[in-house]
Amino acid sequence: MRRGLVVGNWKMNGSLEFIENWISQYTAFLETQTETAICPPYVYISFLRNRLMTSAIHMGVGAQDCSVHNDGAYTGEVAANMLADVGCSFVIVGHSERRQYHSESNEMVAMKAQKVLEAGLRPIVCVGETLEEREAGRTNEVVLAQLNAVLDVIGPEMLVTGALAYEPVWAIGTGKTAIPEEAQEVHKILRDSVKSRNSDAGDSLRIIYGGSVKPSNAQKLFACPDIDGGLIGGASLKAEDFYAIAQAASSVEFIV
Numbered sequence: 628m629r630r631g632l633v634v635g636n637w638k639m640n641g642s643l644e645f646i647e648n649w650i651s652q653y654t655a656f657l658e659t660q661t662e663t664a665i666c667p668p669y670v671y672i673s674f675l676r677n678r679l680m681t682s683a684i685h686m687g688v689g690a691q692d693c694s695v696h697n698d699g700a701y702t703g704e705v706a707a708n709m710l711a712d713v714g715c716s717f718v719i720v721g722h723s724e725r726r727q728y729h730s731e732s733n734e735m736v737a738m739k740a741q742k743v744l745e746a747g748l749r750p751i752v753c754v755g756e757t758l759e760e761r762e763a764g765r766t767n768e769v770v771l772a773q774l775n776a777v778l779d780v781i782g783p784e785m786l787v788t789g790a791l792a793y794e795p796v797w798a799i800g801t802g803k804t805a806i807p808e809e810a811q812e813v814h815k816i817l818r819d820s821v822k823s824r825n826s827d828a829g830d831s832l833r834i835i836y837g838g839s840v841k842p843s844n845a846q847k848l849f850a851c852p853d854i855d856g857g858l859i860g861g862a863s864l865k866a867e868d869f870y871a872i873a874q875a876a877s878s879v880e881f882i883v
């Protein structure tokens with residue numbers, strides 16, 4: 628049985644005031660069965676965590692990226708150890724915006740996943756194809772290459788401590804969600820690939836979907852057998868929408 632996981636990626640959004648408001652709105656909602664976490668910009672991690680700890684909300688905090696280095700002269704970088712130090716539980720690695728705007732290669736993403744694990748944290752490894760790649764019929768080849776680069780370094784057993792996120796680049800922030808069948812097809816290919824290395828790990832791995840997930844489409848996506856939750860961008864900025872999406876994942880049973 629896999630428990631649903633819904634993670635909010637706030638990207639470069641938010642402020643202290645925004646966080647205060649978000650928390651006070653979320654407090655009105657009841658506990659959900661789904662595991663939830665929010666990944667704010669680095670500078671707000673401690674503040675968000677402290678505010679969550681003094682609230683009745685059970686929610687993890689994560690980061691959107693980390694360095695491939697442990698410490699030293701790397702201006703602007705933040706090490707996974709530092710994220711552990713301030714109480715993160717998850718770290719997103721390989722988000723398409725990092726791959727696209729910061730030239731992150733598959734190998735770099737794999738190194739980051741390893742640093743996350745060494746720091747005792749849980750990696751959320753993102754994979755996804757561009758529109759061009761999809762139209763050229765290269766979706767499977769691209770996502771499997773992204774996944775395998777990470778599995779070659781950390782192995783399937785360690786990936787299970789975190790999650791794999793399938794985020795088709797053409798669906799991110801565009802309002803264009805993959806139809807559930809399309810997403811399910813890729814999720815199954817990813818799971819089968821993990822299973823071919825380690826069957827138990829493939830069964831237990833949570834594979835979450837990201838790309839224009841909203842309260843209105845979450846239920847149908849999460850009803851697919853290999854979609855175990857979501858990585859939510861825009862909709863996670865609204866406490867009400869994030870809660871509705873988390874609830875949609877809690878009403879689904881992920882039976883292995």
Ligand SMILES: O=C(CO)COP(=O)(O)O
Binds near residue numbers: 801838
């Ligand atoms: O990139 C995403 C989450 O990491 C998805 O973003 P949107 O939900 O805004 O499309």
